[in-house]
Amino acid sequence: MTLLSTDVYEDAQYQNAAPIGEQQQIPNGVHMIELSWDRNKGYMRIIIGTEKWWFKELLGRAQMLGTDNARGRINLRAMATLEGETLVMYRAPGAPPHELVDGKKRDTTHNRLCYRRAGREWRLRDDRLPWNHPDALIFATSYVGDMNAEWNKLDSIAHIYHNGWTVLDEHNVAHLYDPDLIYT
Numbered sequence: 001m002t003l004l005s006t007d008v009y010e011d012a013q014y015q016n017a018a019p020i021g022e023q024q025q026i027p028n029g030v031h032m033i034e035l036s037w038d039r040n041k042g043y044m045r046i047i048i049g050t051e052k053w054w055f056k057e058l059l060g061r062a063q064m065l066g067t068d069n070a071r072g073r074i075n076l077r078a079m080a081t082l083e084g085e086t087l088v089m090y091r092a093p094g095a096p097p098h099e100l101v102d103g104k105k106r107d108t109t110h111n112r113l114c115y116r117r118a119g120r121e122w123r124l125r126d127d128r129l130p131w132n133h134p135d136a137l138i139f140a141t142s143y144v145g146d147m148n149a150e151w152n153k154l155d156s157i158a159h160i161y162h163n164g165w166t167v168l169d170e171h172n173v174a175h176l177y178d179p180d181l182i183y184t
Contacts, residue, residue: 014156016042019085020054026080030092033062033080035160036073037115044151044160046080046087053082057153058160060089063098064176067122067142072115074143085153091146097181098145103169106138108179111162113143124166124174138168145176 020043027048034047043054062078078089112125122140129136151160167175177183 013037013039013042015056015153020056023053023082024051026053026082028079030077030079032065033076033078033089034068034073035076036071044087048080053087055082055085055087057086058089058149058151059086060149061091061178062089062147062149063091063095064143064145064147066144069120069122069142072117072120074113076147089149097183098175098177100183101167101169101175103167103175106135106166106168108163108165111164111166111176112159113162114159122174124162127161138174139172140168140174141172143174143176145174146178146181147176148178148180 031048036045038045038054041054043056044058045052045054060078062076065075065077067074076089077092077095079092080087080089106124106126109126110128112123112127114123114125116123116139122143123137124140125137126135146164147162148164149160149162162176164179165177167177169175
């Protein structure tokens with residue numbers, strides 16, 4: 001059975017199997033980027049200014065500036081390019097690492113980042129732990145920090161993963177850290 005973008009699992013849609021088609025190139029340079037799921041098209045998308053691009057796979061690094069919980073969007077600062085249906089992001093040259101914060105630390109792992117539309121909140125799931133493990137899933141009010149991202153197009157529900165460590169602060173904000181950066 002082929003799953004179309006109208007198929008829904010809980011609050012997540014399956015990715016549209018249809019090709020995205022031709023898109024204009026993303027302009028060179030560092031951009032403020034909104035990242036979100038396009039519920040009408042069934043693809044992930046980025047918005048830069050008033051322009052939109054869609055993709056089925058994500059790789060790269062970015063500064064994560066925060067979230068828009070009402071609209072389910074992640075705000076990033078990065079350089080970006082499309083390679084077919086893959087979005088590749090790069091940290092801005094000279095971008096400082098995120099500051100270290102106190103809180104509950106989750107060691108370096110494969111954290112799935114996703115939006116829970118019903119509660120207008122964000123989740124981090126450690127997919128290396130068993131599904132029912134008490135530390136596998138935590139909820140956060142927002143994400144900030146240094147995203148080290150990947151998402152394979154074979155994941156039909158479009159889960160974005162952060163490969164790094166995380167600290168949940170006293171306000172329940174998830175601070176993401178990239179293990180390839182140096183923090184002082």
